[in-house]
Amino acid sequence: MDGFIQNMRQCFEQHRAISLTEPHLSELHALQAEAQQHFLQTQPYCLQSKKTTSSSIEHLLQRNYGLQLTPCTYDSLDSVFHCSIENRNTAMFVLLNGWYLYRHSALTIFPDGVVAGSLRAALKQFPEWVLPHLKETEYVLNNDMVTLNKALFYDGFFIYVPDNVIADSPLQMVNLVRTTNPLLIPNRDIVILGKNASLKMAHCHDTIQHGKTLIDDVTHIHLGDGASLHYYKIENKEHDSLLFDHVFVEQGAGSRLYSGTLTFNAGHAQNYLSTNLRGPHAEARLNGLYLVDKKQQIQNHVFVNHIAPDCKSHQLYKGIADEEATASFHGHILVNEHATRTEAYQSSKNITLTNTAHVTTQPFLEIYTDDVQCSHGATIGQLNDDALFYLRSRGICEYHARMLLMHAFTKEITDTIDIHSLRDAMTELVEKRLRGELQSCQNCILCCNDKKELPWQMDIKI
Amino acid sequence: MLLKIEDLHVSIKGKEILKGFNLNVDRGEVHAIMGPNGTGKSTLASVIAGKDIYDITRGSITYKDKNLFNLSVEERAREGIFIGFQYPVEIPGVSIANFMRAALNEIYRYKGIPELTAAQFLRLMEEKKKVVELTEKLSERSVNEGFSGGEKKRNEIFQMAMLDPELSILDETDSGLDIDALRIVANGVNQLKKASNATIVITHYQRLLDYIIPDKVHVLYDGKIVKSGDKTLAIELEEKGYEWIKKEYEQGKC
Ligand SMILES: Nc1ncnc2c1ncn2[C@@H]1O[C@H](COP(=O)(O)OP(=O)(O)O)[C@@H](O)[C@H]1O
Numbered sequence A: 001m002d003g004f005i006q007n008m009r010q011c012f013e014q015h016r017a018i019s020l021t022e023p024h025l026s027e028l029h030a031l032q033a034e035a036q037q038h039f040l041q042t043q044p045y046c047l048q049s050k051k052t053t054s055s056s057i058e059h060l061l062q063r064n065y066g067l068q069l070t071p072c073t074y075d076s077l078d079s080v081f082h083c084s085i086e087n088r089n090t091a092m093f094v095l096l097n098g099w100y101l102y103r104h105s106a107l108t109i110f111p112d113g114v115v116a117g118s119l120r121a122a123l124k125q126f127p128e129w130v131l132p133h134l135k136e137t138e139y140v141l142n143n144d145m146v147t148l149n150k151a152l153f154y155d156g157f158f159i160y161v162p163d164n165v166i167a168d169s170p171l172q173m174v175n176l177v178r179t180t181n182p183l184l185i186p187n188r189d190i191v192i193l194g195k196n197a198s199l200k201m202a203h204c205h206d207t208i209q210h211g212k213t214l215i216d217d218v219t220h221i222h223l224g225d226g227a228s229l230h231y232y233k234i235e236n237k238e239h240d241s242l243l244f245d246h247v248f249v250e251q252g253a254g255s256r257l258y259s260g261t262l263t264f265n266a267g268h269a270q271n272y273l274s275t276n277l278r279g280p281h282a283e284a285r286l287n288g289l290y291l292v293d294k295k296q297q298i299q300n301h302v303f304v305n306h307i308a309p310d311c312k313s314h315q316l317y318k319g320i321a322d323e324e325a326t327a328s329f330h331g332h333i334l335v336n337e338h339a340t341r342t343e344a345y346q347s348s349k350n351i352t353l354t355n356t357a358h359v360t361t362q363p364f365l366e367i368y369t370d371d372v373q374c375s376h377g378a379t380i381g382q383l384n385d386d387a388l389f390y391l392r393s394r395g396i397c398e399y400h401a402r403m404l405l406m407h408a409f410t411k412e413i414t415d416t417i418d419i420h421s422l423r424d425a426m427t428e429l430v431e432k433r434l435r436g437e438l439q440s441c442q443n444c445i446l447c448c449n450d451k452k453e454l455p456w457q458m459d460i461k462i
Numbered sequence B: 001m002l003l004k005i006e007d008l009h010v011s012i013k014g015k016e017i018l019k020g021f022n023l024n025v026d027r028g029e030v031h032a033i034m035g036p037n038g039t040g041k042s043t044l045a046s047v048i049a050g051k052d053i054y055d056i057t058r059g060s061i062t063y064k065d066k067n068l069f070n071l072s073v074e075e076r077a078r079e080g081i082f083i084g085f086q087y088p089v090e091i092p093g094v095s096i097a098n099f100m101r102a103a104l105n106e107i108y109r110y111k112g113i114p115e116l117t118a119a120q121f122l123r124l125m126e127e128k129k130k131v132v133e134l135t136e137k138l139s140e141r142s143v144n145e146g147f148s149g150g151e152k153k154r155n156e157i158f159q160m161a162m163l164d165p166e167l168s169i170l171d172e173t174d175s176g177l178d179i180d181a182l183r184i185v186a187n188g189v190n191q192l193k194k195a196s197n198a199t200i201v202i203t204h205y206q207r208l209l210d211y212i213i214p215d216k217v218h219v220l221y222d223g224k225i226v227k228s229g230d231k232t233l234a235i236e237l238e239e240k241g242y243e244w245i246k247k248e249y250e251q252g253k254c
């Protein structure tokens, strides 16, 4: 672990080189210097908290990560990356190795007033507006990766939807990595929806060229009163990547958050999603799906904080673990004293395909008022033998029978994706993944360039 | 001979259920197997389907001149065996349409017949839905999920119609059906009858046999067929009850 701290010390020094080029960001740099101090003074908590976990990622931390000190150019992207979800109805924004790639400008302002683009540019253009949001990251969850992000980020996505604006086309934010050297990528993203604003977006973690990476992403989301956000996170990383993804949401009265966290491949991934239901009648529907095999490890941590009365939350996380993969779900529901008439539900359903795959699920309900409806449930099991037999007794071979059952299992989550092109792409990805045809590839998973005919169509649309 | 079962002995968890069962079925025939609860009727159907929880201690099953025990569960289905289960399984998330598409594709591939296009498949499905008077959109309904007992049985016959088997074994397809549903199911089975296929109807009551007229009726008791006859045997059984069989069997045994 000392090696990692030493490595981070070097990163902090490199980071100063980036800072010096932009003296107008001095207030940010002060903030970051403080976070760097904080990081060095505390023991990396998340790295030591779970013995099994920390030992299994130790080798991933001993890699001498560097930072990408200069932005990449757009030219280099077109040749390697094409995304199938992107179509004329979807606007796509890309970060390459943590830097915003701009085609026309660093910040796009749409006719309806929606602003999307680079966080760094937004900070430059509207410092008084953006800076307060950067300060708010406290040393939360005892999670040093969040502190590390605060200490090192240099760019990220910025999205703003003004009051009463319904953004009619979905936005797609893609974090791409292309490197041959071990790289630490600390992105910071901010999504702000004004009162009664509405947005659908996908946020993808992807790779176009194999490289050993440590991604440390922090996203802050603010939902104004009555706002509605669909937020889909798609993760497809290679087997030796390390991904920490943190999403912190603040929800105003009557706001709705629909999130879907889909992990297809992960070396080692830790997803943290927390939402504060601050205004009455706010609602959060948090879904997750993971498909892991080999020695992949995935952790999903969800924290739902019921602060105001009359709020609702639903968590549904499902996953399939094959071979020697490890998956865990930690769902924490906190119902505060004043959060009367709360409805909070949590469900975690898991399938293990081998007896070497490992799944744990940990519900944690903390309730300080009587007037609540809460429930939680967790299942870990195998595919249903009776169902397998029934399918086979109609002529379907065991392999396809298993596919059908796994497909059915995942469908409950993919069906909730409310962006059509994304749902279709995800359904197809799940199928490919279940067949073992989707590797963490050098191309973007979303490319799906090779539209080769599948030998057997899993889903017919009528 | 389509199916020939000889001296079949089957046990489960050390308990012998079938104790020397014999049966010959030819194409074009309808057989009824009757018998009190717990005598091994469903066990027979499951053994033919290939469920692997049983110990087959003696005897043989020959189907289309092949040793049935050499075929996997799915190969038996592809060779034309269909079981209408007494308790069909619910499979949430798998639509009936997808299920049948997958099954037909695999059966056709096995037989070397070109697979149906999506349009041909849909047409076939619409045609076969009529056999059991189904009207729902099957692409949206999960297999047996939330179905009533009657709907499940109708769905079994629908599957039978889709797969066009050579040997169908219908296990208590009449139980739990009201008179209308019974008529629909029986009518469906009759429509599917051909000179080239055979059906074994397993039933507890004679009621179904008013609609599906069997060529032969067998009474299963104590793990073997104790009496065989034509359709009048079913009527006699209905009048005298299973006690009659039991008594006769016990006497014969002594
Ligand atoms: N899985 C099982 N484990 C143990 N005993 C079983 C099992 N399935 C069936 N049996 C027993 O086998 C006997 C025959 O059952 P079954 O074939 O279902 O009869 P039927 O269909 O004629 O009513 C019964 O005594 C039943 O208890």
Ligand SMILES: [Mg+2]
Pocket: B041, B042, B043, B086, B171, B172
């Ligand atoms: Mg039975």
